[in-house]
Amino acid sequence: MRVTTIAFEGAEARRVEAEIQLTGGQVAFSIVGLGDKAVAESRERVRGAFAGLGLGWPGKRIVVNLAPADLPKEGSHFDLPIALALMSVMGIIPADALDNYVCVGELKLDGSIGAITGALPAAMAASSFGMGLICPEDNGREAAWAGDVPILAPRSLIALINHFKGHSLLSRPEPGEISLPSKPMDLNEVKGQELAKRALEIAAAGGHNLLFVGPPGSGKSMLAQRLPGILPPLTSRELLETSQIWSMAGLLNKGELTRDRPFRSPHHSASMAALTGGGLRAKPGEVSLAHNGVLFLDELPEFSPQALDSLRQPLETSEIVVARANNHIKYPARVQLVAAMNPCRCGYGGVGKGACGKAPKCLRDYQGRVSGPLMDRIDLQIDVPPVTAADMALPPPVEGSKEVAARVMAARETQIRRAEQLGLSSDNTLNATAYGAGLDAISPLDNTARDLLTQAAQQSGLSARGWTRCVRLARTIADLESAMSGISTPILRRHMAEALIYRRTTQSEGAQMVSSPKAASFLAGH
Template sequence: MPARVTTVAFEGAKAHRVEAEVQITSGNLAFVVVGLGDKAVAESRDRVRGAFAGMGLSIPAKRIVANLAPADLPKEGSHYDLPIALALMVMMGVIPQDALDGYVCAGELKLDGQIGAMAGALPAAIAAGSYGMGLICPEANGREAAWAGDVPILAPRSLIDLIAHFKGQAVLSAPQPGEVISKGAQPDLKEVKGQEAAKRALEIAAVGGHNLLFVGPPGSGKSMMAQRLPGILPPLTATELLETSQIWSMAGLLEKGNLTRERPFRSPHHSASMAALTGGGLRAKPGEVSLAHNGVLFLDELPEYSPQALDSLRQPLETGEVVVARANHHIRYPARVQLVAAMNPCRCGYGGVGKGACGKAPKCQRDYQGRVSGPMMDRIDLQIDVPPVTAADMALPPPAEGSAEVAARVQAARHIQTERARRLGLPPEAGINATASGSALESIAPLDEAARTLLVQAAQRANLSARAWTRCVRLARTIADIESALSGENTPLLRRHVAEALIYRRATSEPQPTAVLSGKIPTA
């Protein structure tokens, strides 16, 4: 009978159960690993041989077959070293089979028998808990895996330590979860002088989770304000923390098992490829949009990104997930992000007015801004012009209101949204205005006659798409929620809120009256 050890195969941020089977038979001397594995899996046999030699163990001079079942599930990575080695030890009589029956095993082996760190220890531990089993993982990943909760964790440094534990010669203590750390002092809005309109847009975006675009000349503070958005957002909830940490675990970014409740802020360079933004590559690692899950994705110099890379973000921004399609399977990563972008009005930087004005305006502006597709711009709720900061602004003392005061208002307005969704019996995703749609949006954002009339007129004149209509309603609801948080009263959605929301939209083409919507809110 072959020896069996349970392990996992990763598909995105999820772990699927895999059985590592090892059988020793007579025949030609060989060590074969089968089961649809990649190059790293095929090399496991050489790392297992080296690790056994490093411990002074001799592999039987027979035919050894290691099978990773199910054979039709693709296997990637070096974490299959440990389960193959342990199954082989069972066949050799070094470890009893029943000692491993209650554990999922994963880890890379070094040639001296040490167990090296792996990516994905936290998803593996969560999967083991769902099977009613414990996890054997590298010592370097023990604190990370311990965040899975009531899951027995063994985190040996080497195969010798694990053998000694199962033989009762030594006891491996359960690792403790890592710490919840802070990234340190966040940049403060007090450092931004002037730009009150842009700060207002930043606060609205923070309250409702809306996408935001700053358009202005160099040095006007676009990147500076974007970097201060995480400082005014509420911390991650327990569920969001676990979701985000699993993705970072798959990317190998959890240092010493430490987690943070601060929302992710990812700012890839504008030379980033489509695979870097959305995920992919040889092992389909998560991209920047997934690493920013439940946080902020900041794209500076927006038109400088390749059009293909930018347009690859259109689906994740709408659905909240990325699907990396392969020939034989699909890999999904969550990607609920808040997009913040910044751009100059033209390639020259200053547009057609003011000091340093572009001599080719307005053609230069149209060509430069046209590098970002219309459907991509349609997904950005707030598009705000950021004027240059004047010498008079710089001479002023720092503003009295900073990130702490704005964060308090954001927290109060977010509380209004979540309580309203709970009271109306809406799904959790409707608790943030930017994600509400369909009947849920109609429930939280009913339009009175004056507000509806204004929005219909704007839709006719500016040719708003159905998506733009929906996003305007969401934005108006957020503006009303901020007013409610300030006044302490339940403020209905009024004409003035719709009017301010429309300020942040840009007309896309000539008016088309036939595109006007009826009374109901459409689904984007």
């Protein structure tokens, strides 16, 4: 007798067949097939559930094989398929009742079926197999988001037995609710910091990584927390992708989904496994939970160097691979990184009131905790000066998140239309992820812009990655201008000048990277 179930590899579900055989000989109950401790403990949960329902236990040798045997299997969701296969062999339910279903669920000792993680990916896998899904009642509304998939969500084994015998039929659960968008923090609450607000708008429009450098109290975290308020809501495809990861982490409450983009802000004491995923069961880390959203790292140099450098690969490839001795587990990780840091450990750097007495060595040592390759992956690097008393005395800004979000949405729509016209893949839509021939096609440079970029690269030692990211950034700046004017433009010198100014972390680096007076005068107007 065989019952179909699944084993999780990251956010993907692999097909597994639970085979059961009753033979003569010494009474025993064995489960084979490379299962972990939770799978081995299924023997006692299944035996206890049968006893809780008053069902007799067969006095034979029971062997359960989870095939394929070389695929690692983790979790307690194998309880239900094992119990149903045994019931089918014992004649408690019809032998063909489970032919068209994938079964997942954890059993309790009273025969009820407990909730599991990963119900949504399981339902998506069942749909790809052309089958239905049997899952716990508490997961039914979550699984129903998988589309037109037959779903049975019983509360207990008795309810499922009655359904298959025709005594009391189970109806398909309805999908959970789409929660109302949360009220975002508004940019009109931030006084001053016009250059930082401009950088935040550019980052939102193109999906670029962003770093704020400034003393305590200058508004770095305040600005970062307002980024979700100017980002467009998740599309249907993004919503399903993100929800599958959150389902694996057990973060979906009663099947309720939200179109708010994820905003994850781990503490700087977070380990490498917490950021990238891993642990005993290779759960998704913060970078995957922020998929299609924002990963905010406050106090960037306080994170361990190993944890920070583990983000270099997912920032380039938009996925994270957790390597195990016998398996490789892959999670999606398409995130927008936003980070904040003080210029030095003292907080204030080498200028102004409270200046560090150990500058520039203190600045160099503190900022040196963040590796150069990681910094090279951050498109916008902005100095955030202290807010002055004059700024605080001003009335709230007239323009808030609503107005900025409208420009961001218009710029993103421009990018999506352009990608569709050029036949680019869905992963190559936003400027921050454009690459290769796709980037060349969407980013024609006029001669003056190319000359400025070449000059800056020669003066500052700009890497090939830095060159590409400057082009992407300039393309977003041009798109924002086009969204306001309604006229599509190539990348001009003024767009490249602004993009190059944002590729800096200190005033001295900025002077080295761009010496053009036109660039300086352009930024002065912003």
